[in-house]
Amino acid sequence: MFKFIYNGIIRDINRSLLPIIVVTLGVFFTIFLSGWIQGVLFDMIEINANFTNGHVKVMTQAYAENESQIPNDLAIIGVEELMDSIEKDYPEMEWVSRIQFGGLLDVPDKNGETRAQGAAVAKAIDFSNEKEIERLNIRKALVKDNNSRLPKKSGEILISDDFAKRFHVNIRDEVSIIGSTMYGSMMFSNYIVCGTLRFGNQLLDKGAAIVDIADARRYLEMEDASSEIFGYFKEGEYNNENALKIKNTFTHKYTKDDDEYSPTMKTLTDDQNLGVYLSMTENMSAIMVSVLIFILSIVLWNTGLIGTMRRYSEFGVRLALGEQKKDIYKTLIYEAIIIGLIGSITGTVLGLIGVYVLQENGLDISGMMKNITMMMPTVFKAKLTPNLFYIGFIPGLLAMILGNALAGRAIFKRNTAKLFKELEV
Amino acid sequence: MIVETKHLIKKFPVGKSFFTALNDINIHIDKGEFLGLVGPSGSGKTTLLNIIGSLDVPTEGNAHVLGKSIKDLSAKESAILRNRHIGFIFQTYNLFPVYSVYENVEFALLLQKKTASERKTAVMQALEWVGLTDKAKARPNAISGGECQRVAIARAMVKNPELVIADEPTANLDKANSFHILDTMKKLNKELSTTFIFATHDEKVMKFLDRIIYLEDGKVINDETIKTESL
Numbered sequence: 134m135f136k137f138i139y140n141g142i143i144r145d146i147n148r149s150l151l152p153i154i155v156v157t158l159g160v161f162f163t164i165f166l167s168g169w170i171q172g173v174l175f176d177m178i179e180i181n182a183n184f185t186n187g188h189v190k191v192m193t194q195a196y197a198e199n200e201s202q203i204p205n206d207l208a209i210i211g212v213e214e215l216m217d218s219i220e221k222d223y224p225e226m227e228w229v230s231r232i233q234f235g236g237l238l239d240v241p242d243k244n245g246e247t248r249a250q251g252a253a254v255a256k257a258i259d260f261s262n263e264k265e266i267e268r269l270n271i272r273k274a275l276v277k278d279n280n281s282r283l284p285k286k287s288g289e290i291l292i293s294d295d296f297a298k299r300f301h302v303n304i305r306d307e308v309s310i311i312g313s314t315m316y317g318s319m320m321f322s323n324y325i326v327c328g329t330l331r332f333g334n335q336l337l338d339k340g341a342a343i344v345d346i347a348d349a350r351r352y353l354e355m356e357d358a359s360s361e362i363f364g365y366f367k368e369g370e371y372n373n374e375n376a377l378k379i380k381n382t383f384t385h386k387y388t389k390d391d392d393e394y395s396p397t398m399k400t401l402t403d404d405q406n407l408g409v410y411l412s413m414t415e416n417m418s419a420i421m422v423s424v425l426i427f428i429l430s431i432v433l434w435n436t437g438l439i440g441t442m443r444r445y446s447e448f449g450v451r452l453a454l455g456e457q458k459k460d461i462y463k464t465l466i467y468e469a470i471i472i473g474l475i476g477s478i479t480g481t482v483l484g485l486i487g488v489y490v491l492q493e494n495g496l497d498i499s500g501m502m503k504n505i506t507m508m509m510p511t512v513f514k515a516k517l518t519p520n521l522f523y524i525g526f527i528p529g530l531l532a533m534i535l536g537n538a539l540a541g542r543a544i545f546k547r548n549t550a551k552l553f554k555e556l557e558v
Numbered sequence: 559m560i561v562e563t564k565h566l567i568k569k570f571p572v573g574k575s576f577f578t579a580l581n582d583i584n585i586h587i588d589k590g591e592f593l594g595l596v597g598p599s600g601s602g603k604t605t606l607l608n609i610i611g612s613l614d615v616p617t618e619g620n621a622h623v624l625g626k627s628i629k630d631l632s633a634k635e636s637a638i639l640r641n642r643h644i645g646f647i648f649q650t651y652n653l654f655p656v657y658s659v660y661e662n663v664e665f666a667l668l669l670q671k672k673t674a675s676e677r678k679t680a681v682m683q684a685l686e687w688v689g690l691t692d693k694a695k696a697r698p699n700a701i702s703g704g705e706c707q708r709v710a711i712a713r714a715m716v717k718n719p720e721l722v723i724a725d726e727p728t729a730n731l732d733k734a735n736s737f738h739i740l741d742t743m744k745k746l747n748k749e750l751s752t753t754f755i756f757a758t759h760d761e762k763v764m765k766f767l768d769r770i771i772y773l774e775d776g777k778v779i780n781d782e783t784i785k786t787e788s789l
C-alpha cells in the first residue's frame with residue numbers, strides 16, 4: 134500500500150506539486166527569517182559585548198549609576214590589585230581594563246592655531262593585547278587606502294574616518310584632545326594620527342577615537358585607575374547562566390553597600406535595551422512559527438479540498454471496491470506525511486543554504502540606517518543555529534497533516550448508495 | 559443461493575413524502591447465473607443493484623446476499639463483503655488514471671493484504687482472462703475504451719468473487735467491443751461459475767443473458783429464463 138501511495142504522489146503532479154511548493158516556500162521563509170533575526174541578534178550581542186558591556190563589566194557603584202556620562206572621577210582606584218584578585222577568583226574569564234573619556238578633538242593648523250574642532254568620545258584600550266584589537270574589530274575597521282596602521286608607539290591615535298574626512302585630517306597629522314583629568318584639572322593631550330577607522334556603525338563612526346590605555350592613564354592621571362574592567366569568557370560565547378553565577382559571587386565578595394566606590398558587576402543582559410531585544414526576538418520567532426502553521430494549514434486545507442474534489446471518482450471506486458472510509462482517510466494522511474516531508478526537507482535545505490549564504494556574505498543596509506544611532510550592525514547577517522533544523526521543518530509537516538486531515542473529512546460524508554450514479558459520469 | 563430478496567421495498571425521500579423506487583421485489587438468484595435487470599429509465603435497476611451490492615440498504619423487507627442480511631450489515635461489514643466477495647464494473651470504467659493496468663487490477667488485492675507473489679499470480683491470471691497481459695504496464699489513457707472496460711473486468715475478477723455486479727457496462731462501447739467484453743464475461747461465468755448481474759437497456763447485452771428480470775416502476779413485471787444461443 135505504501136508503494137501505491139508513493140507512486141500516486143510521484144506520478145500525479147497535481148496531487149503533490151502545489152502542496153510541495155507551498156510547504157517548501159513556507160518552511161524556507163520561516164528558516165530564512167529566523168536565521169536572519171538570530172544573526173542580527175547575535176551581531177547585536179557581540180557588538181554590545183565587545184564595545185560597551187563586556188560579558189560582564191566591573192565599575193564602581195557610583196560610576197555605574199552615571200555610566201552614560203562616563204564620570205572618570207568615579208573610576209576604580211587600585212586596579213592592579215583588583216585585577217589580580219579577580220583573575221584568581223575567575224580563571225575562566227579574561228579581564229581587561231578600558232577607559233572612556235570625552236573631550237574636544239582639536240585639529241591645529243601649521244601655526245598651531247585651531248583649524249577644526251569636534252566633540253569626541255575616546256576609548257583607551259590595551260594595544261599590546263591582540264585579543265582587544267580583535268574584539269573591537271580594529272584591524273578590519275582600519276581604512277585601507279590611506280596607509281592606516283595600528284599605533285606602534287606612545288602618542289599615536291586612531292580616529293574615525295568620518296571625522297578625518299570632515300576636518301581634512303590626514304595620517305601623520307597632529308591632533309589634540311582637550312578634556313579634564315580624573316581629578317578635575319584641565320587635560321591637554323597631543324597625538325599623531327596613525328590611522329582612520331570605519332566600523333560601519335553610525336554610533337562608532339561618529340566622532341570616536343581610540344588611544345592606547347597607557348597614554349590615556351598618563352594624561353588623565355589614572356595611573357592605577359580604570360573606569361571599566363571588562364570580563365570575557367575565554368570560551369568565547371556569552372553564557373548567561375555562568376555570567377549570573379559570577380556576578381553573584383563577585384557581589385558577595387567585593388560590593389559593599391556602604392561604600393559607593395566599591396566595585397559592582399553588570400552582566401551583558403543587565404543592559405535593559407538588550408534584554409528587551411532578546412525577549413522581542415524570542416516572541417517574534419514564536420509568533421512567526423504560529424502564523425506559519427496557521428496560514429499554511431489553511432492554504433493546505435484548501436489544496437486538500439481541491440484534491441479530494443479532483444479525486445472524487447477515485448475515492449468513489451475505492452469505496453465501492455470495499456475500502457473503508459477510515460482507511461482511505463488514513464492513506465490521505467500518509468500522503469500528507471510524505472508530501473509534507475518532501476516539502477519540509479526541501480524547504481529546510483533551501484532555508485539553511487539561504488541562511489548560510491547570508492551568514493557568509495551579509496546584506497549591507499547601512500544606506501537605510503543613516504540616521505539610526507543604535508548599537509546595531511549595519512551589515513545584516515544571518516546565523517546558522519541548530520534550532521533552524523527544525524523550526525521550519527516541524528511546522529511545515531504539521532501544517533500539511535493538519536490541512537489534509539481537515540480536507541479529508543469529506544470522505545466521511547460520502548454516501549455509498551450514490552456511487553453508481555456518481556460514477557456514471 | 560447467491561441473492562434472495564423478500565418483499566424488498568426502497569423508498570427515497572422526495573420533499574415531504576416518499577418516492578417508491580422498488581416496490582415488493584422478490585427474487586432468487588443462484589450461483590452461476592448470467593442475469594440482466596432490464597427496464598426503462600427510472601424503473602429501479604440501479605437501485606436494486608445498489609442493494610444487492612451492499613452499497614445501500616432496503617427501506618422495508620430485506621435482501622440476503624451470499625448469506626449476509628444486507629439490512630443488518632455495519633458499514634465495515636458491508637465494505638468487507640464488497641472487498642472479498644463482490645466485483646463491480648461501472649459504465650465509465652473508472653480506472654485510476656495514474657496507475658498502470660497492472661496496478662489498477664492489483665489494487666483490489668492490496669485491500670485484501672495479499673502478499674506480493676500472490677498478487678502477481680492473480681493479476682497476471684486476471685489480465686490473461688481479459689487478454690491484456692501485453693498491456694500490463696500501460697496507463698489507462700494509453701489504451702482504448704474497450705480495453706479499459708476489460709481492465710475493469712479484470713479488476714472485478716482478480717479476487718475471484720462469487721458475484722459481479724455491472725451497471726450498464728456496455729453503454730459507452732461500440733458493438734464490437736460490447737461483444738468482446740460480454741464474450742469474456744460469459745466465458746468467465748462458465749469457467750469459474752461466477753454469478754453476473756447486469757443492469758442494462760442494451761439489446762446487444764440481452765442476447766447473452768441466461769435470464770432477464772424486467773422491471774417497471776420498481777416492480778418485477780416479468781422474469782424469464784432463456785436458452786442462449788452459443789456464440
Ligand SMILES: Nc1ncnc2c1ncn2[C@@H]1O[C@H](COP(=O)(O)OP(=O)(O)OP(=O)(O)O)[C@@H](O)[C@H]1O
Nearest residue numbers: 570571577579597598599600601602603604605606
Ligand atoms: N437517492 C435518490 N433519491 C431520490 N430518488 C432517487 C434516488 N435514487 C434513485 N431515485 C429515483 O428512483 C427511481 C429509480 O432510479 P434508478 O436509478 O434505480 O433507475 P434506473 O432503472 O437505474 O434508471 P436508468 O436506466 O436511467 O439508469 C428513479 O425515479 C430515480 O429518480
Ligand SMILES: [Mg+2]
Nearest residue numbers: 603604605757
Ligand atoms: Mg441506472
